[in-house]
Amino acid sequence: MRRLAAALRRFFAGDIWWSFRRSPIAVGAALVALACIFCAVFADWVAPHNPFDLTTLELLDARLPPSWLEGGSPKYLLGTDDQGRDLLSALMYGARISLFVGLASVLLSLLIGVSLGLLAGFVGGRIDSLIMRICDVMLSFPAILIALLIDGIARLRFPNAPETLSFGVLVLAIAMTGWMQYARTVRGSTLVERNKEYVQAARVIGVRPWRVMFRHVLPNVLGPVLVLGTIHVASAITLEATLSFLGVGVPPTMPSLGTLIRVGNDFLFSGEWWIVIWPSCMLVLITLSINLLGDWLRDALNPRLR
Amino acid sequence: MTPPLLEVRHLRVEIPTRQGTLLALDDISFEIAPGEVLGVVGESGAGKSLTGASIIGLLDPPSRIAGGEILLQGERIDTLPDEQMRRLRGRRIGAIFQDPLTSLNPLYTVGRQLVETITTHLDLSAAAARRRAVELLEQTGIPAAAQRIDQYPHQFSGGMRQRVVIALALAAEPQLIVADEPTTALDVSIQAQIITLLKTVCRERGAAVMLVTHDMGVIAETCDRVAVMYAGRIVEIGPVADVVHRPAHPYTVGLMGAIPSMEVERDQLLQIDGAMPRLNAIPSGCAFHPRCDKVMERCKVERPELMSAGPARAACWLHEERP
Amino acid sequence: MIAFILRRMAQAALVMLAVAFIAFTLFQYVGDPVNNMLGQDATPEQRAQLRRDLRLDSPAPVQFAYFVANAVQGDFGLSLKQGRKVSGLIAERFPATLELAVAAAVLALLVGVPLGVHAALRRGRPSAQATLLLSLLGVSLPTFLIGILTILVFSARLQWLPSFGRGELVDLGLWSTGLATADGLRHIVMPAFTLSVFQVALIMRLVRAEMLEVLRTDYIKFARARGLSNRAVYFGHALRNTLVPVITITGLQLGSLIAFSIITEKVFQWPGMGLLFVQAVEFADIPVMAAYLCLISAIFVTLNLFVDLLYFAVDPRLRVQGGAH
Numbered sequence: 019m020r021r022l023a024a025a026l027r028r029f030f031a032g033d034i035w036w037s038f039r040r041s042p043i044a045v046g047a048a049l050v051a052l053a054c055i056f057c058a059v060f061a062d063w064v065a066p067h068n069p070f071d072l073t074t075l076e077l078l079d080a081r082l083p084p085s086w087l088e089g090g091s092p093k094y095l096l097g098t099d100d101q102g103r104d105l106l107s108a109l110m111y112g113a114r115i116s117l118f119v120g121l122a123s124v125l126l127s128l129l130i131g132v133s134l135g136l137l138a139g140f141v142g143g144r145i146d147s148l149i150m151r152i153c154d155v156m157l158s159f160p161a162i163l164i165a166l167l168i169d170g171i172a173r174l175r176f177p178n179a180p181e182t183l184s185f186g187v188l189v190l191a192i193a194m195t196g197w198m199q200y201a202r203t204v205r206g207s208t209l210v211e212r213n214k215e216y217v218q219a220a221r222v223i224g225v226r227p228w229r230v231m232f233r234h235v236l237p238n239v240l241g242p243v244l245v246l247g248t249i250h251v252a253s254a255i256t257l258e259a260t261l262s263f264l265g266v267g268v269p270p271t272m273p274s275l276g277t278l279i280r281v282g283n284d285f286l287f288s289g290e291w292w293i294v295i296w297p298s299c300m301l302v303l304i305t306l307s308i309n310l311l312g313d314w315l316r317d318a319l320n321p322r323l324r
Numbered sequence: 325m326t327p328p329l330l331e332v333r334h335l336r337v338e339i340p341t342r343q344g345t346l347l348a349l350d351d352i353s354f355e356i357a358p359g360e361v362l363g364v365v366g367e368s369g370a371g372k373s374l375t376g377a378s379i380i381g382l383l384d385p386p387s388r389i390a391g392g393e394i395l396l397q398g399e400r401i402d403t404l405p406d407e408q409m410r411r412l413r414g415r416r417i418g419a420i421f422q423d424p425l426t427s428l429n430p431l432y433t434v435g436r437q438l439v440e441t442i443t444t445h446l447d448l449s450a451a452a453a454r455r456r457a458v459e460l461l462e463q464t465g466i467p468a469a470a471q472r473i474d475q476y477p478h479q480f481s482g483g484m485r486q487r488v489v490i491a492l493a494l495a496a497e498p499q500l501i502v503a504d505e506p507t508t509a510l511d512v513s514i515q516a517q518i519i520t521l522l523k524t525v526c527r528e529r530g531a532a533v534m535l536v537t538h539d540m541g542v543i544a545e546t547c548d549r550v551a552v553m554y555a556g557r558i559v560e561i562g563p564v565a566d567v568v569h570r571p572a573h574p575y576t577v578g579l580m581g582a583i584p585s586m587e588v589e590r591d592q593l594l595q596i597d598g599a600m601p602r603l604n605a606i607p608s609g610c611a612f613h614p615r616c617d618k619v620m621e622r623c624k625v626e627r628p629e630l631m632s633a634g635p636a637r638a639a640c641w642l643h644e645e646r647p
Numbered sequence: 648m649i650a651f652i653l654r655r656m657a658q659a660a661l662v663m664l665a666v667a668f669i670a671f672t673l674f675q676y677v678g679d680p681v682n683n684m685l686g687q688d689a690t691p692e693q694r695a696q697l698r699r700d701l702r703l704d705s706p707a708p709v710q711f712a713y714f715v716a717n718a719v720q721g722d723f724g725l726s727l728k729q730g731r732k733v734s735g736l737i738a739e740r741f742p743a744t745l746e747l748a749v750a751a752a753v754l755a756l757l758v759g760v761p762l763g764v765h766a767a768l769r770r771g772r773p774s775a776q777a778t779l780l781l782s783l784l785g786v787s788l789p790t791f792l793i794g795i796l797t798i799l800v801f802s803a804r805l806q807w808l809p810s811f812g813r814g815e816l817v818d819l820g821l822w823s824t825g826l827a828t829a830d831g832l833r834h835i836v837m838p839a840f841t842l843s844v845f846q847v848a849l850i851m852r853l854v855r856a857e858m859l860e861v862l863r864t865d866y867i868k869f870a871r872a873r874g875l876s877n878r879a880v881y882f883g884h885a886l887r888n889t890l891v892p893v894i895t896i897t898g899l900q901l902g903s904l905i906a907f908s909i910i911t912e913k914v915f916q917w918p919g920m921g922l923l924f925v926q927a928v929e930f931a932d933i934p935v936m937a938a939y940l941c942l943i944s945a946i947f948v949t950l951n952l953f954v955d956l957l958y959f960a961v962d963p964r965l966r967v968q969g970g971a972h
Contacts, residue, residue: 413871413872421868423865426865441873
């Protein structure tokens with residue numbers, strides 16, 4: 019605990035925090051992202067309604083425009099959809115699902131990628147070549163294709179899957195599209211570290227090089243991996259939204275922002291533009307702020323620019 | 325007395341930085357006569373390249389000219405608008421840089437780059453320009469010029485490439501060439517060839533050369549006059565024989581002493597204690613005084629101007645004329 | 648150089664084989680290959696016959712060999728959902744996707760390159776900053792969202808442009824094009840725009856970064872020192888050197904455009920291969936999925952090879968193997 023406090027103190031006294039405070043864009047983006055995350059995490063308390071509690075829905079309130087327009091009601095700030103669900107609340111719950119899927123898949127991706135990267139870099143030889151080859155081939159395919167394939171295969175194998183399973187498949191599918199970049203970066207650093215004297219010295223002494231590697235490679239690699247991960251969260255969320263929009267994403271009982279947009283798509287021509295616009299804005303807000311943060315983080319951590 | 329080709333008067337160049345404004349060139353004054361070869365020598369960071377860059381008007385921002393004048397044949401060029409300055413470059417003042425590998429565009433043939441330069445400044449047809457390009461290559465010592473003109477830069481060796489660079493610099497017959505360390509990036513065996521070539525072709529055309537280098541040997545062989553720079557100032561300037569054999573400024577004395585000589589036996593190479601000060605820590609008075617073995621109280625306070633010391637001029641209180 | 652080409656082709660063949668293997672696994676093991684070939688309404692005798700024909704009792708490598716042999720001829724069996732030959736379906740839809748992808752690529756180049764050059768040359772000015780921000784937006788916005796928004800604005804609200812389908816087509820035998828009619832052109836505008844946004848942002852950022860690098864080089868400095876005009880320096884030298892890596896990267900992006908068209912085709916109901924693939928995933932139509940996979944890899948691999956050759960053509964340093972003298 020004390021070490022954590024000391025680390026935090028060092029962080030706030032350091033370059034990165036200084037650079038952060040000086041960049042209005044980074045601060046703005048962080049605030050927006052935090053606000054979205056807050057709403058998403060605490061949706062149960064923050065949201066004015068629970069759009070998925072069927073007992074609270076009133077069909078008579080369906081298709082109401084936002085409160086500031088004619089016909090709107092202050093009870094539903096941003097309007098309602100065709101089932102009478104409050105859009106503001108649906109946004110928050112939807113954001114929660116989107117963020118959850120995004121974070122989970124990035125974490126899984128990190129786990130797979132970092133492990134494989136360490137393995138490839140440390141063991142070398144044929145395993146290294148094999149992993150790198152797979153990396154190269156998978157990298158040349160667009161993420162959406164990989165995700166769709168995995169999803170399609172799962173659908174076939176488990177035609178009547180329960181929610182949690184299809185959720186898990188989705189997370190896996192998205193994770194499989196992104197592990198390659200971590201693997202490559204970590205492998206590169208591992209190769210560099212492997213040849214350094216302290217590793218050889220550790221071998222001579224008898225310390226397992228594994229432990230030494232972890233304590234030294236990981237810190238070196240943390241910076242770029244962090245940047246990659248941040249930007250990856252945004253693209254993971256986007257990918258999930260795309261998949262949900264296409265109908266092969268989250269199960270219908272756990273609607274993410276992508277699902278909401280798909281629903282709203284049906285009302286483009288009937289005039290209820292708000293059903294599609296609000297979830298779209300929320301999605302863009304989240305991804306844009308995370309992207310900006312990632313961009314800033316990359317510049318801040320770049321030793322050349324410092 | 326023929327009027328000077330280039331006159332630099334009290335030139336000051338400053339570099340604004342986050343920590344404040346640094347004065348990189350502090351009151352530089354010198355002249356170059358038509359056809360003369362002036363060497364500019366000094367350690368890295370003394371300001372030699374900046375002087376050259378200021379003259380051709382290609383100072384990298386944020387560096388900028390903060391004072392003084394630069395006159396070419398009596399007309400001020402430091403205040404010219406961009407378009408006129410551009411016309412001047414290449415046509416009246418040419419430039420040669422250090423690394424021939426990166427000075428040439430790798431995607432274009434040597435011939436195309438030559439012809440482009442020629443037609444920019446001279447009113448020649450494409451065919452005439454090409455003939456002239458071949459001539460230039462021949463004059464700079466490139467064998468089989470008529471065939472090699474259509475080759476790419478990477479097909480030439482380092483020394484050959486620098487010859488091409490020289491040909492390019494001379495393409496529009498400028499009156500002054502600013503050569504910034506033209507041989508530093510070349511093999512030692514080639515350096516002499518290139519320097520001789522430069523001197524010869526410029527002499528043939530009556531072009532003056534401002535040769536910036538840190539190699540005193542090259543200066544001694546090639547130049548008519550030499551200016552010694554230190555910490556953004558000129559500390560000594562004069563005919564090359566005088567400055568080399570009878571240096572007047574203690575720094576120049578130190579520089580000469582550091583050159584190994586075939587004639588004089590010495591146990592150790594003389595070294596000047598200390599290092600050239602950084603731009604944000606230039607001493608008051610004479611910038612060299614912390615390292616000078618002949619330092620006087622006055623040196624620490626008052627900055628000396630260039631004053632007469634025999635045929636040369638040195639910025640040192642030792643040479644103050646006694647009234 | 649011949650050695651280089653041969654080596655690359657060998658690599659390409661390897662990759663294709665790996666992909667074919669994945670497709671094969673899909674075909675044989677994830678689904679029922681007999682079902683895949685004959686569809687749902689086949690008699691038991693037909694099935695038994697097919698089992699013999701397909702040598703399903705043979706060892707796996709033999710089956711794989713036959714799969715590859717069939718694949719090379721374009722035979723992937725019948726679509727489970729539509730009951731028609733997969734190859735026919737794909738051939739029908741290929742022109743639509745290709746036209747869309749090419750239109751998007753051309754648009755991306757036409758808009759992205761000038762914007763990137765502008766952002767590099769006018770660095771620091773507000774217009775350049777604005778362009779950079781726009782590019783960030785372009786990279787952050789999901790493609791489907793752009794599609795929906797354009798439909799909302801231009802179809803629903805303004806009613807200027809149609810929102811689905813290809814419109815009037817002209818049949819040229821093997822190929823049916825939508826570019827020959829005004830109606831077809833009106834139909835392709837929004838989908839092409841939607842598909843190109845991500846590319847525009849990417850190209851713009853790439854061009855800007857490359858150009859800034861190039862502008863710092865010695866040969867640009869030397870060109871200026873020779874008194875060449877700004878136009879010659881920026882467009883004759885800097886741009887040419889910038890475009891070399893850009894053009895080649897864009898070539899590779901054509902492949903990803905074809906894949907990204909999946910989303911755009913769904914949004915605009917564009918009858919291309921992408922839409923086919925999405926429907927195949929929804930209905931677990933294995934033959935279509937396998938065929939699409941193989942075709943896409945073939946396209947990617949060919950593009951990769953082509954781009955490598957392009958590098959050779961454009962950069963003289965790679966061409967001449969003779970040493971410097």
